[in-house]
Amino acid sequence: MKKITFICTAILAAGVFSLQAQDHRFVEENPTKPDKTEFWDPEIRVVSPGKTPSDAIILFDGKSLDNWETVKDGSPAKWKVEDGAMTVVKGAGNISTKQKFTNYQLHIEWRSPMEPETLKSQGKGNSGIFMQGMYEVQVLNSYQNRSYRNGQAGSIYKQSAPLVNATSPMGEWNTYDIIYTAPKFTINGGIDTPAYVTVIHNGIVVQNHTKIQGTTEYIGQPKNPVHGPGPISLQDHGNPVSFRNIWIREM
Numbered sequence: 001m002k003k004i005t006f007i008c009t010a011i012l013a014a015g016v017f018s019l020q021a022q023d024h025r026f027v028e029e030n031p032t033k034p035d036k037t038e039f040w041d042p043e044i045r046v047v048s049p050g051k052t053p054s055d056a057i058i059l060f061d062g063k064s065l066d067n068w069e070t071v072k073d074g075s076p077a078k079w080k081v082e083d084g085a086m087t088v089v090k091g092a093g094n095i096s097t098k099q100k101f102t103n104y105q106l107h108i109e110w111r112s113p114m115e116p117e118t119l120k121s122q123g124k125g126n127s128g129i130f131m132q133g134m135y136e137v138q139v140l141n142s143y144q145n146r147s148y149r150n151g152q153a154g155s156i157y158k159q160s161a162p163l164v165n166a167t168s169p170m171g172e173w174n175t176y177d178i179i180y181t182a183p184k185f186t187i188n189g190g191i192d193t194p195a196y197v198t199v200i201h202n203g204i205v206v207q208n209h210t211k212i213q214g215t216t217e218y219i220g221q222p223k224n225p226v227h228g229p230g231p232i233s234l235q236d237h238g239n240p241v242s243f244r245n246i247w248i249r250e251m
Contacts, residue, residue, distance in 0.1 A: 132230025162206035
């Protein structure tokens with residue numbers, strides 16, 4: 001009896017599946033008029049382009065460090081502001097934006113100082129820009145100054161080398177345009193989607209939707225702590241690197 005019941009149930013289930021597989025009630029025919037594939041609402045938000053887009057948040061206007069604080073203790077940033085630029089003061093420490101961000105387009109310009117030829121590799125024009133305070137895009141005087149490839153200008157520090165070396169000579173300004181997508185984490189602390197970054201250095205793509213493996217450690221493997229929005233941080237590596245024209249567009 002049980003065997004017969006099982007067989008009947010299986011046949012019934014197969015029949016239902018067959019009917020569902022052939023059910024075309026919810027299948028739309030290919031549209032025959034163009035307006036069926038034209039979507040008008042909601043209307044696309046207007047942003048005025050230019051040197052600074054109209055919807056950009058100005059992080060540094062060349063006049064004050066009011067939007068920045070010292071990473072170590074949250075005190076006012078102590079870097080030097082002069083001639084429209086902020087410059088690292090050795091020993092003043094890393095600085096971060098007071099505001100925190102997730103996904104964004106970041107514009108930042110930086111300049112290596114004029115330093116003697118006795119300084120080499122990582123000792124020359126060294127700083128860094130940290131996404132969410134923990135993922136570093138390297139700043140370095142990489143103009144005729146060889147260093148390890150995953151530590152030169154435009155690298156995701158100690159992870160991904162830039163596609164090319166587009167660094168300007170000492171004393172000249174460099175431009176980074178960075179498109180960053182923050183990581184997403186699972187409910188139990190795993191990685192659902194890693195962080196990705198695109199870096200355009202002086203108009204040249206040097207990172208193309210590059211996966212960030214985790215925190216950019218000086219020693220050891222990347223770590224992946226669960227976190228939410230984070231600041232933009234700039235590194236005091238002891239070299240008087242300058243920054244200017246810093247703005248961000250949240251996405």
